[in-house]
Amino acid sequence: MPVASIIVPAFNAAQTLPETMASLLSQSFRDYEIIIVNDGSADDTLDVANAFATGPRVRLVSQSNRGLAGARNAGIAAARGKYIGFCDADDLWMPEKLATHVRHLDRSPDVGLSYSGSELIDIRSRPAGVSQKPKLKGVSMAHILLRNPVGNGSAAVVRREALEDIAWRPGFEKTHDWVFDETFRQSEDIECWMRMMLTTDWQFEGVPGLLTRYRIAPGGLSAATDRQLASWERMIARLRPRNPAFFARYENAARAYQFRYLARRAVSSFDGDTAWDMALQSWNCSRHPLVHEPAKTLTTLGAAAILRLAGHKPVACVAKFLAERARTGERTLQ
Structure with a gap:
């Protein structure tokens, strides 16, 4: 064997x-x-x-x-x-x-x-x-x-x-x-x-x-946010009865991270409306991401706002700049 x-x-x-x-x-x-x-x-x-x-x-x-x-x-x-x-x-x-x-x-x-x-x-x-x-x-x-x-x-x-x-x-x-x-x-x-x-x-x-x-395949994910969110919520509902006290304490914070993740993926797909909606829902669910990962959370909010207001070109330029820094060995903000 x-x-x-x-x-x-x-x-x-x-x-x-x-x-x-x-x-x-x-x-x-x-x-x-x-x-x-x-x-x-x-x-x-x-x-x-x-x-x-x-x-x-x-x-x-x-x-x-x-x-x-x-x-x-x-x-x-x-x-x-x-x-x-x-x-x-x-x-x-x-x-x-x-x-x-x-x-x-x-x-x-x-x-x-x-x-x-x-x-x-x-x-x-x-x-x-x-x-x-x-x-x-x-x-x-x-x-x-x-x-x-x-x-x-x-x-x-x-x-x-x-x-x-x-x-x-x-x-x-x-x-x-x-x-x-x-x-x-x-x-x-x-x-x-x-x-x-x-x-x-x-x-x-x-x-x-x-x-x-x-x-990571290009595009496509932001169009499936409703399905992904529904699946995540069903997972929470399925597991919650196993430890109600745990989920009562952490569920909203976890939901905020989930919305932030979807916001970042929508930004990468240049879907400004979805990115802004997901970023706002993350903010409204919990401040846990802001307290524990302030740079990443504020960057997500900023990118979503710029994409929604100014279109994809400014965000694309920033993404290209960060990717080039990563390839040349410089530290990037994850």
Whole structure:
């Protein structure tokens, strides 16, 4: 049995899957398997995946489309490793990522989920000039809800026992247990991590370094803010009964961060009306982001206001300037 399994959910990912697989096959830690889950793709993803699944290291699972949560669950069901990592089919892992997480989990028996920081890249795999540098130690349930230091779905490597502790099987499910809730098409990551925090004693801890390269597709997100907000609110409603006192204390602050995140993404898509609306709703929900991250909060408000009043050109110029500073090694405001 391999020490680690890497699950690669793939839906219409024929263009990016080869680069993702190249990064995974280049891991310095060699005792691992890769499970590609073709989640009902309509393009050439199946053919691309079959080209990689020619030896014992790479296996292929195909199913009708069940969404990202369903693809991950299918991969978990097929995985044999005691540590299970996730890498979406358009993201990349640095060569030392798996070795770093395996070493971390081997040395930290109380840690159920190990994660890293991430460098954001564009559609051409170029650095976007932005990185996720999360809190690594002393992570509480409040940190997960408010800021989700895990960051993205390709950053985590999880102990199998931790996944088994939160698995269940709905009465209608015929093929495998659920770890991720397949009724969610968004917010499935944080729902899973919060459920693990609420119901188990496993700790979350990060490792230093930007070991994941997380791809941001241009545009598109601000048009889906209503769906994303609805999914996030449903996650809160689903988990709130497990610890009402906790949610009473932190829910509004978490909602403020969620609105701020959507405001920043709307700014990046040059959607001024959405950005301003999300920024105002963040401000009205809670002052927690302002108190704890004043620069980022005020920058978001300012960018949203400028974009709404003056259009996208001033914001685009600032974004280009910050990205250029990042590429030349100067510190940028994240």
